[in-house]
Amino acid sequence: MKTKFFISFLISAFFYSNIVSANKIGKQYSDSEKDKIIVYVLKNILSRYHYVQKKLDDDFSEHVYNEFINNLDPSKRYFTQKDILEFSKYKYLIDDQIKNTNIDFYKLVYNRFLEKIDKAKSLYKLLLKDSFDYNSDEEINIDYEKIPFAKNDLELRDIWRKQLKLSVISRVEQSESDQDEKAKKDSIFKKKSFAELEKVARAKVLENMNELYNRIDELENSDWYSSFLNSIVSGFDPHTTYMSPRVKSRFDQDMSGRLEGIGARLQKKGMYTHVVELISGGPAWKQGELESGDIILKVAQGKNEPLDIVGMRLDDAIKFIKGKKGTEVRLTVKKIDGSLQVISIIRDVVELEETFVKSSIVEKNEKTYGIVNLPKFYIDFNDPGRRDAAKDMEKEIERLKKEGVEGLIIDLRDNGGGSLQMAIEIGGLFIDKGPIVQVKYRGEAPTVKNDVDEQIQWSGPLVVMVNEFSASASEIFAAAMQDYKRGIVIGGKQTYGKGTVQNILPINRFYEQYPSDLGSLKMTIQKFYRISGGSTQKEGVYSDIALPSRYSYMEFGERDLKGALPWDKVVQANYKKKNSYSNWEEVVNNSQQRIFNDKKFKKISEYAKWLKRNQEDNILSLNYNDFKSKRHKKENEGKRFKEVFKFDSNLTFSSPKYENELFKKDTVLKDKRFAWHKSLKKDIYMNEALNVLSELKMNKEYAIVEK
Structure with a gap:
């Protein structure tokens, strides 16, 4: 049976004749060619060896279409229905593009996304310039998956206004609560007015937005392309993922069992960074207040001002949360009961010994x-x-x-x-x-x-x-x-x-003559069953x-x-x-x-x-x-x-x-x-x-x- 053999050997043998022999040693590749190579290799590996024999059809195309757009714009801040209408011409063609190693859909959406990012930089600054109307009776639905894209730029502006207003309101309310607590302990403590608190809160939201877009500006095509690739591979199952060289490096570090940080595993869901697991014996586990299910909203280094990480990439959020042994990190978290709590954790070396x-x-x-x-x-x-x-x-x-x-x-x-x-x-x-x-x-x-x-x-x-x-x-x-x-x-x-098991396959194994790292594929290859059959x-x-x-x-x-x-x-x-x-x-x-x-x-x-x-x-x-x-x-x-x-x-x-x-x-x-x-x-x-x-x-x- 073929399962008696090492699976990657079989895949390598196939690709040696189908890919490697077709390329000359020393060939120079453009980024566009590199992107197409990765799609081609992933398509063939997944089609032949993933546990699920998935058809690359219109349903699959629709999945990639929705997943990629939602990954880029989870809070409906960028695209309008006009953009979606233009993108929709590819809705049932992406499967054919993948088969033909065509990435026109990605290029269209990605380039439009960059345009929208540039417009957003001006828009949020303009909206945060003046105070909002806090007496108006209006609401916001934060279940962004269920709200439609804006009909036009005017409606898009209103979505931005409401989201920014919510950020300011949350900060002011927290500041007032903090003031009330301080006043209880200190009779001569002088409270700031609502107007003063609102001004400070608005300035802080502006600062956080500036920092967010500074980090976005640092991202390259490969970062966004990874999101597109994961939109493709996730069509097979949620545990099959493409790992860019940077993500794979972090994965290897995590597997080595020696990290300096708080000892928590984090996951990005929508705009938020969720705590999914505490490492037994780690700093967060010992401190005792952080729990699985908590959402980290802000991160402060010691006594410095907290940084808002809502909407931040998980990679970047982790950089702020991790740190050298002995240093303090203060996390503002939203508990699963909806309350906010600031948790101070002293970072330490998280050893494999603790597992x-x-x-x-x-x-x-x-x-x-x-x-x-x-x-x-x-x-x-x-x-x-x-x-x-x-x-x-x-x-x-x-x-x-x-x-x-x-x-x-x-x-x-x-x-x-x-x-x-x-x-x-x-x-x-x-x-x-x-x-x-x-x-x-x-x-x-x-x-x-x-x-x-x-x-x-x-x-x-x-x-x-x-x-x-x-x-x-x-x-x-x-x-x-x-x-x-x-x-x-x-x-x-x-x-x-x-009930599934994954194997990690370096993509370069199947395209050996490519000069740089193409990343890896974590792919579901088996399913578990109980001895009772279920x-x-x-x-x-x-x-x-x-x-x-x-x-x-x-x-x-x-x-x-x-x-x-x-x-x-x-x-x-x-x-x-x-x-x-x-x-x-x-x-x-x-x-x-x-x-x-x-x-x-x-x-x-x-x-x-x-x-x-x-x-x-x-x-x-x-x-x-x-x-x-x-x-x-x-x-x-x-x-x-x-x-x-x-x-x-x-x-x-x-x-x-x-x-x-x-x-x-x-x-x-x-x-x-x-x-x-x-x-x-x-x-x-x-x-x-x-x-x-x-x-x-x-x-x-x-x-x-x-x-």
Whole structure:
């Protein structure tokens, strides 16, 4: 079968005869030729080897058309309906252009975009020259995807006016709130008038806009062309992306495991920079206030004035957020409840060490239990001899067994995945032998991936913790434990739902004689399936015990991504459920009853519903008094949930004994573990997982020989 061979070898062989031989060594290329080469190579790789056999037809053309225009103008600031009408002549022709390596559509839209950028520079300066009318009763819809493009330049000017007015209003309202707080603490503090605050706010918005367009002026054709290429490759699925040389360099740095910054993974959605993950043990994680789902609006270096990053490219935003160890960054963030908060974080080196397995020990009801936290399914593909997640997990469990633990919790919350092989090997630590996952290439029968080692590292009670951010390899492991009934899965209603795997292919490999770096393609080549047959794609893994969370009612995960591959199923693998527990159903029912009756969990569920309602509120008043009144009303409503996650289990968490020797030499590690144990003590979800674990009883006949 062709899948027995290294996929890039096959692709290289094809392109060697179809591309490389057609070019002479030493040929000089123009930027236009380079752009066409990249399109040609991408088209052939994707058509032949992407998991989905996608037709380059009118539907595909329409996707590229809409995606590219929306990527350039997500807030409808530049193009009018007249421009869109002119662009629309290509709406169903882009597929033919791609086949013929023609980029006329890109050139038309890109050149028009540059013209619009030049006009915008004059327009925003003119609009910010004088004060706005803050008494008029008008509104703005900030769900820009749902508003139409301006009919003409006059209407476009009004869109700009409203967006700039909103920026000024937000700043003035925040300044007034800050003044009120200062006045409470200082009786002689003199407040500035609305007019004074408005003038300062308008000047600051102007400054930020100037900085934004200065950065835009620094961008080259290749930056915008990357956006066009991603409009093409995203037509196959949302995880297939083109990475320019600069983006690939940053990706490699991220994978190296050593960064200086705050320890957060960020994602651009529309105009905003979202926090999608906190790196365990990193500065932001330790500081404790920044959370997944937060939106970063401004960035300040120490005590300097904050810089507005709304609308800024993610690359540029990251440059301001990252920084040298020991320096302070202050982030103005919008929390998911709509409130604004300034968070101060001292940057530090974020080591790969922080993504390694770690464990904690706790006593409950006179029994000892172990918690193993696995942030990633890590492995060094370049050096198989180095530590990896499976080796570390096996070693950590052995250490916990020596401590006399009677049950294990594997914490996969916020674990975005990693190595498929690690998921298989770690799954094998909890069963004798058998299937763990099924993987499938396009057009082929699924291949069952088995654990072939009959020995077991842990045969006792097992609970697997997940949440809405648990993805990919985490879902493989959790699904296997669930399908075997080897462990109870507890957490959010369902996990993220990423059931695909990507491979990174350097484009120069297929056009070897091109003198400079053409970038890389991250391409979806496989799909995962549970051993029970169902895909983890979109659906993820449904918890055996669902715990209310802030994301319970929100659209979230793979199912919320445009163009995500569908859920499907294959034939069930040959496996047998483990008769591990004598009281599985009883334990699950007991937990569900506790959750239903618990006031804290009821409050969290109420909070989640409130957040959902706020998420759907995209119409904002541009009347200042009305805007301020509604903001205060929302803040007051939010106060009901101020302590929704405040909890104390009164349990004591500690490190396994072997770490005590390490603490003598590494006080930083000691501090990190102390912070983690403190957070576990206050973790209502961990508390319920321990309740479940403490009730589980193994079947007497379930006798397994451990290592």
